[in-house]
Amino acid sequence: MDAVSLNAAAGTQVPAASLRNAWVKFGQFTAIQDISLEIEAGAFYSILGPSGCGKSTLLRLVSDLIPPAAGEVSVFGKTTEAARLAREFAFVFQDATLLPWRSALKNVELPLEIGRSRGIDIPVSDKSPMELLELVGLKGREHALPHELSGGMRQRVAIARALVCKPKLLLMDEPFGALDEMTRDHLNLQLLKVWEETGVTILFVTHSIPEAVFLGQKVLMLKAHPGRLHEIVDIDLPYPRSIAQRDTPEFTRYSAHLRGLLEAC
Numbered sequence: 001m002d003a004v005s006l007n008a009a010a011g012t013q014v015p016a017a018s019l020r021n022a023w024v025k026f027g028q029f030t031a032i033q034d035i036s037l038e039i040e041a042g043a044f045y046s047i048l049g050p051s052g053c054g055k056s057t058l059l060r061l062v063s064d065l066i067p068p069a070a071g072e073v074s075v076f077g078k079t080t081e082a083a084r085l086a087r088e089f090a091f092v093f094q095d096a097t098l099l100p101w102r103s104a105l106k107n108v109e110l111p112l113e114i115g116r117s118r119g120i121d122i123p124v125s126d127k128s129p130m131e132l133l134e135l136v137g138l139k140g141r142e143h144a145l146p147h148e149l150s151g152g153m154r155q156r157v158a159i160a161r162a163l164v165c166k167p168k169l170l171l172m173d174e175p176f177g178a179l180d181e182m183t184r185d186h187l188n189l190q191l192l193k194v195w196e197e198t199g200v201t202i203l204f205v206t207h208s209i210p211e212a213v214f215l216g217q218k219v220l221m222l223k224a225h226p227g228r229l230h231e232i233v234d235i236d237l238p239y240p241r242s243i244a245q246r247d248t249p250e251f252t253r254y255s256a257h258l259r260g261l262l263e264a265c
């Protein structure tokens with residue numbers, strides 16, 4: 001069975017995340033209203049929606065950074081707190097947030113060092129930090145300091161670092177939003193390779209419709225005022241995906257459908 005089929009087969013397992021009638025409030029303000037949703041283990045979800053619809057809030061809810069005001073959220077069948085403590089998930093933000101005085105390799109090793117120094121028995125990837133850097137295409141740059149790397153390379157280090165504790169769920173909040181189009185295309189392909197090789201579940205927030213369609217097996221479209229689930233769109237395009245697929249009528253149809261949904265939000 002190839003990696004994509006393996007990822008698909010993982011869909012028969014416990015969901016990677018499950019939200020039941022989940023609400024998030026900031027004081028009187030409702031950021032997320034009554035979302036019920038199951039995230040299939042091993043799948044790649046893109047998350048789209050207008051500014052302020054709660055995309056980042058949804059990731060923060062799943063990752064135990066904020067509690068639900070009502071409803072239930074679980075990650076791989078555990079409470080979000082238990083999943084956080086078990087390193088079931090990792091976050092990648094728009095800013096790579098690397099330590100500037102540490103090399104690429106040392107940044108990737110950091111979560112392991114922190115775990116060891118605290119005496120915590122943390123999961124460790126089957127791949128070494130060096131192999132993870134190789135997986136994201138940074139072989140030969142392991143000793144470079146962050147300021148010696150491009151923005152795209154820094155994001156790749158951040159992805160390798162996120163994978164070092166073998167998360168089962170990767171939460172990505174506009175990780176390529178600040179990059180130019182060509183670099184973004186390249187990193188999209190690289191990320192799909194990481195997904196196929198590791199079997200990790202991915203929740204990927206983006207503002208870009210083409211990026212959402214290109215990456216995802218499903219697109220979660222959210223609505224604003226208040227933030228809620230609008231529609232889940234299955235993207236039935238074969239993997240491995242290639243940039244050339246973007247010129248196909250199917251790709252254009254998915255993009256047009258999502259654009260229509262966004263305009264109706």
Ligand SMILES: Nc1ncnc2c1ncn2[C@@H]1O[C@H](COP(=O)(O)OP(=O)(O)OP(=O)(O)O)[C@@H](O)[C@H]1O
Nearest residue numbers: 026029031049050051052053054055056057058227
């Ligand atoms: N800590 C907070 N306190 C108060 N309001 C907040 C807080 N965090 C988010 N919000 C509000 O919740 C709503 C959802 O924010 P969120 O950042 O999740 O939206 P988003 O869809 O990710 O937006 P964007 O696409 O612009 O990044 C927004 O109206 C935001 O102002």
